[in-house]
Amino acid sequence: MKRILGLDLGTTSIGWAFVHEAENSEEKSEIIKLGVRVIPLSTDEETDFQKGKATSINADRTLKRGARRNLDRYQLRRTALIETLKTNNFIDLTNETLSENGKKSTFSTYEIRAKAAKERISKLDFAKVLLMINKKRGYKSSRKAQSDDEGTAIDGMSVAKKLYNSKLTPGQYVFNLLKKEKKIMPEFYRSDLQNEFDSIWNKQIEYYGEILKPKLKEELLNKNKSQTWAICKDPFNIKGVKLQGKTKEQKIEKYRLRTIALEEKLELELLAIVLQEVNNQINQSSGYLGAISDRSKELYFNKQTVGEYLYLQLKENPHARLKNQVFYRQDYLDEFETIWEAQKAFYPELTNDLKQQIRDIVIFYQRRLKSQKHLISECQFEKQHKAIPKSSPLFQEFKIWQLINNLEIRHIPTRTNYKNEDIEQDLKEILFSELNIREKLSANDILKLLVKDPKEHELNYKEGLEGNRTNAALYKAYQEILMLEGEEYDFKKLKADKINDIIVSKFSEIGINQDLMFFNIDKEGDHYDKQAILQLWHLLYSYEGDNSHTGDKGLIETLSNKFGFKPEYAKIISKIKLQSDYGALSSKAIRKILPYLEAGHPFAMSESENGLIGATNLAGYNHSSSLTKEQLEKRKLKDILELLPKNSLRNPVVEKILNQLVNVVNAIIQDDKLGKPDEIRVELARELKKSAKERSEMTKNINAANTRHDKIRKILQTEFGISKVTRNDIIRYKLWEELESNGHKSIYTNTYIPREKIFSKEFDIEHIVPKALIFDDSFSNKTLTVRSVNLKKSNETAYDFLNDYLNKDKFMQFLSRAEKLWKDGKISKAKYNKLLMKASEIPEGFIERDLRNSQYIAKKATQMLSEIVRKVSTTSGSITGRLRSDWQLINIMKDLNYNKYDKLGLTEVIEGKNGQPEHRIKDWTKRNDHRHHAMDALTVAFTKPAYIQYLNNLHARRDENQKTHKIILNIEQKNLHRNEKSKLVFNPPLPIKEFKAESKKHLENILISFKAKNKVVTRNKNKIKGKEKPQISLTPRGQLHKETIYGKIERYETKLIKIGSKLDIEMIMQVANQKYREALLVRLAKFDGNPKKAFAGKNSPSKNPIIIIHGSNNTDIDNTVPEKVKIVWKTNQYTIRKEISPDLKIEKVIDVGIKRILQNRLNEYNGDAKKAFVNLEENPIYLNKEKGITIKRVSITGVSNAEAL
Structure with a gap:
């Protein structure tokens, strides 16, 4: 009897089944135990994984922790600053405060900060200014952390000065340079380009006023070249013209047109070209860093400090938004210097030593980023050696050769397959040289290099192959350098050898190190590391930034000095951004393996029919997939599986799934009634067998198919009258x-x-x-x-x-x-x-592709399980589905749940296809019951490898020429039979009725196990210096309370009450009308404060009216108090600020005026909140349009009571 463990491994669950499988006719198979482990992923974790998104389950926590740390460090700096000023007897806070206080003091600190740059301010005010600078101290560039979305930092102050002094636009300035045959084009600030756009627009309005409307200009804001053309096409009524001549001539003509457009009328076709060019440059200079650079430029030309710049805005508009106006760190340092020197003239105690302490140690100290080297995984072959960065030239070549050696070509007419070993080595080397300088080659481009008739062939890589991303970025920069040297080449149309010759020749001519073009993995020791290309890569990869505005001044100087790049060319190279990920192997291992890959050996393969051995074997490594049968039999098995260390995998979701698999398998092994299995059979969810890109594509296709199926379902129900639409319909x-x-x-x-x-x-x-x-x-x-x-x-x-x-x-x-x-x-x-x-x-092994564990998680799961058993086999969902059908397990979950749903009234009787009544659960799906994972695992446990082989080679049943013909017939005779409908079905492990009954019994007894998601506390080990034993303590985990920050306001509540015996003095004091209140108090006083005597019985208002008297002698009768009066009292109302979104409930908005504005906005869109309250940046809701005050967040009523923390 063989002990089998069947596993159904999904993204959010693990179904398992432990069975005994009969090995001969004398034995009888048996179900021992079934179970399910549910892994509760958050909605985002699950959907992001399925969509192929790179997910970090702790990303949100990391961001918030970072914000808390920043706040904490700012507060520490603030404390240190105050202590420094107090220690040096500069301030005395005994009777003074550093906060704004008093009437009209809202912007007083901004005012004194602006004044401090030129005039004397008090010591206390100076301390306030320093505290303000300490709070926001500007953007400091980190080259490695910079993202593409941030744009580019511009350091073009010298050019901006020339434009300012000569009163030129960027277009005019470049046109003058081109006329003088200058090659280097400078960078321009966004504001200068915008001014040029505005100047051209204002000039052309004189000729095209009816076309160039403000709305059109607004539409063109921040648009790129193609978007600008699309917007202008219809209003201009143009078809589009192409400028004649070579690239250089076209460039000169574009700048000439930009110059002319400032002074005279342009045809609309040409005006469109000009607007495209200028707008495209504005778009490219946009972004976070572009805006910072622009503000820095404004400070320079206006001769202002940051404080003066901000206070000027507040003087013009007290509602001006200062929050997101970011400046460079250097601008704050400049302001600090200006203010310090100005105040130093009045306060001798402001010494240079104190300045250095406050500036360099307190306010502007920047801690270097902590090294994260310890998080880089170790090489699987060379222990103690870290994995190589993917951007390394060595890794890029290694990756390309791996891909080339996995190539397969298929001749479509004859359906002949050509594998790696059938492709000539010379052709592989040509393909490598092309891939080595390009980011990617399409399948068609690859076929053109390898075969004579590419249209009659297809590649196993449908989307082509990825090339050398590092070289592709470098060669793009080299192409730009060649263009600036006056030599234009289209690298896309040239062969790799030709491109290399051109670059080497030009580099030699202009003094750039030619060795950058060569990389040799065979060099040893220092000779290898000192290769120019490796040193260039390492410099670009590791340089973090410096204290310059752009953060790369030092890098540009090093590139110039070390490799011979002119400063303007070094600037181009410095902008290259490299891939930041890591591979799986170390540089040492790759250098051993790569020569064998270059010789045509696959990465890992045991001796095959063609005699090829895997490159890893030849390099002296034992790759798991390269072990022989003898080696597999001899290897030592572990008793239990080991948990994966935290952060050992790049995907935390995958890590969580695999660790739960470890827990489940270990629990089964350690159970006396179960024990260690002889064999493990696994079905992996399709998501786990696909790459991130494939998961993304799969999710997109599934969503599109579901949408399409819903539409078809409605058509079939309404137009064809089909009440129960099936999948087949x-x-x-x-x-x-x-x-x-x-x-x-x-x-x-x-x-x-x-x-x-x-x-x-x-x-x-x-x-x-x-x-x-x-x-x-x-x-x-x-x-x-x-x-x-x-x-x-x-x-x-x-x-x-x-x-x-x-x-x-x-x-x-x-x-x-x-x-x-x-x-x-x-x-x-x-x-x-x-x-x-x-x-x-019909290809052999047709469904093998579904069984291949090509993706990392599938490989890792099977590899881990192979550590405890000698045989691990995988199956697919389609095979499990077929066996589940053959063994009549399909409706078992529905049967188990029917009574429960019936008692809840969630069942119905419908007419079946044959007119018979059919009982069913409404909207039933087996996924309503977690136990279906165990049912699948049970099917997997009894899925013999022979069943998979049979289904994989069905075509061989009828074809006697097939080498597997006899094997397939033998499997059929032994493991299949014909049912009552003469359909071939697989033999069940037990007689069918007994198998169904046993399955149902075990499924009913399952107690589903859930992974604890929100632990209250975790055990922590704290190592204390000087003590041998670590201290074990319980650390609280998770949120103490929800992230709800409430404010408190007092609001008036009103109510009409009848005057009667309950109207005591406290209630009378709440009467809204003063005259009524006074009359009621007089009446109550007459009866010694007894409300029952004063307002009930014969003295009730209906029998004895309460007279309102007025006049100095209280003798003039005015009127009587009504039987009901309005009382008013204050209540606490708790409020919370919320973003305006389609979910906002307008009736909860506290401010009446804002509530009215929001209601009007909703009415404009016919009550559709999804249209009214979205895209508020592009379509703002104004509180005051003239002053530009918009509404983005509102205070709404919250809970009825709250407690202060």
Whole structure:
């Protein structure tokens, strides 16, 4: 009896089944125990993983922790600053405060900060200014941390000065340079480019006032070249013209037009070109850093400090938003110097030593980033050696050779496959040289290099191969340098050897180190590390930044001095951004393996038919997939699995799933009733077998298909009257739709299929390659055809059957119909291939692709399980589905749940397809019950490798020439039988009724195990210096309370009350009307404060009216108090600030005026909040449009009571 553990491994659950499998007829299989472990991922974790997004489950916590640290460090600096000033007797806070206080003091610190740059201020005010600078101290560039979204920091002050002094626009300035044949084009500030755009616009309005409207200008804001053209096309009524001449000539002409546009009328076609060019430059200079650079420029030309700049805005508009106006750190340092020197003249105690202490140690101290080297994983082959950065030239070459050695080419007409070893080595080297300088090569480009007729071949890498990303970035920069040297080349059209020759020749001519073009992995010791290209890469990869505005001044100088780049060329190189990820192997291991990859050996493979050995084996490493049978048998097995260390995998979701797998398997091994299995069989969820990119594509396709299926379902219900729409009904309709471009005629015989007969018995869903020959029930293997044709076709492929059934002309028409449908995009390439597939061409191992564990998580799971058992086999969802059907387990979950749902009234009786009543659970899906994972695991546990082999080679049953023909027939005779419908089904592990009953019994007894998601406390070990034993303590985890910050306001509540015996003095004091209140007090006083005597019985207002008297003697009768009076009292109201969004409830908004504005906005959009309250940056809601005050957040009423923390 063999002990088998079946596992159904998903992204949010692990189903398991421990069974005993009979090995001969005398033994009887047995179900021992089933179970389910649920891994509760958050919604974002699960969906992000399925969408292929790089996810970090702690990303939000990390951001908030970073914010807390920044706040903490700012407060520490503030404390240190105050203590420094007090220690030096500069301030005395005994009777003074450093905060703004008194009337009209809201902006007083901004005022004294602006004044401090030129005038004397008090010591206390000076301290306030320093505290203000300490709070916001500016942006300091970190080159490595900078993202593409931030844009580029501009250091073009010298050019900006020239523009300012000469009163030139950027276009005029560049045109003058081009006329003098200057090659280097400077960078311009966004504001200078915007001024040029405005000047051109204002000049051309004189000629095209009816076209150049303010609304059009607003639409063009921040648009790139193509967007600008699209916006201008219709209003300008233009078709678009191309400037004549070479690139250089076109460039000169564009700048000439920009110069002319400032002074005279341009044709609209040419004006569109000018607006495109200027607007594109503005767009490229935009971004976070571009805006900072612009503000820095304004400070320079206005001769202002940051404080003066900000206070001027407040003077002009007290509502001006200062929050996101960021400046360079250097601008704050300059302001600090200016203020210190100005105040030093009045206060001798402001010494240079004190300045250095406050400036360099307190306010502007910047801690270097902590090294994260310890987080880099170790090489799997060379222990103690860290993994190599992916941007390294060595890794890039290693990656390319790995891909090249995995190439397979297929000749489409003959369906012949050419593997790695069939491709000539010379061709591989040519392919490598091309990939080594490019970011990517398409499949078509690769085929052009490798075969004579690329159109008749296809590649196993449909999207092509990724090249050397590091070299691609460098060569792009080299191309720009060549262009500035007056030599224009289109590298896309040139071969790699030619490109290298051009660059080497030019570098030699202009004094750049030619060794940058060469990389040799065979050099040893220091000679290897000192190669110019490695040193350049290391400099670009590791340089973090300096104290200059742009953060790369030191880098530019080093590039110039070390490699011979002119400063302007060094600037181009310095902007290269490299990939920041790491590989799996170390530099040492790669240098050993790479020579064998270059010789054509695959990365890892045991001795095969062609005699090729894996490069890892030849390099002296034992790769897991390269072990021989003998080595696998001899290897020592572990008793239990080890947990993966924290952060050992790059994806925390994957790490969580695998660690739960470890926990489940270990618990089973340690259970006395179960023990260690002899074999483990696993089904991996499809998400786990796909790369991030494939998961993203799969999710997109599933969502699109679900949307399409919902539409079809509605059509079938409303137009065809089908109440219970099945999956087959939807497939049938989709297959009919697929034939639209063929006039809804079948592909096989061109027979018209009327819409009203789609669901009639005249037409069948037909398997193009029969299920008897191939285990493929996918949509790409189905079509809609006439039933009689389907019956005649029987178990032949479509191609073989129609070749015999149709005459030659009609058969050729069938082939052209299939080709047209494919080229029109109506059928997939997979379906087209199956329509042309002969029985003799059915590939061996058709479903092997579904069993391959190509992705890291699948490899890691099987590798981990192989550490405790000698045999781990994997199966697929399609095989599990087939066996579940054969063994009649499909409805078992529904049966287990029916009674429970029936008691809750969640069942219904419908008419079945044969007119019989059918009991069913409303909206039932097996996913409603976690136990279905155990049912799948049970099926997986009894899935013998022979079953997989059989389904994988179905075509060999009928073809005696196939080498697996006898094996497949033997498997069929031993493991399959025909059921009552004469359908071949797999033998169940136990007699079918007993198997179903046993399965149901074990499923009913499952107690589902949930991973604890929110632990209250965790055990922590604290190592204390000087003590041997660590201190073990419990650390609280998770949120103490929700992130809800409430404010408190007092609001008036009103109520009408009847005057009676309960109207005591406290209630009278709440009466709103003063005259009523006074009259009631007089009446109450007459009766000694007794409300019952004063206001009830014979003294009630209806019997004895309460007179309102007035006048100095209280004798003039005015009126009487009514029977009911309004009382007013104050209540506490708790409020919270919320962003304006479609979910906002306007009735909860506290401010009446804002509530009215929001209601009006909602009315403008006919009550559609999803249109009214989105894109508020582009379509703001104004509180005061003239002053530019917008509403983005509002205070709303919150909970009825709250407590202060």
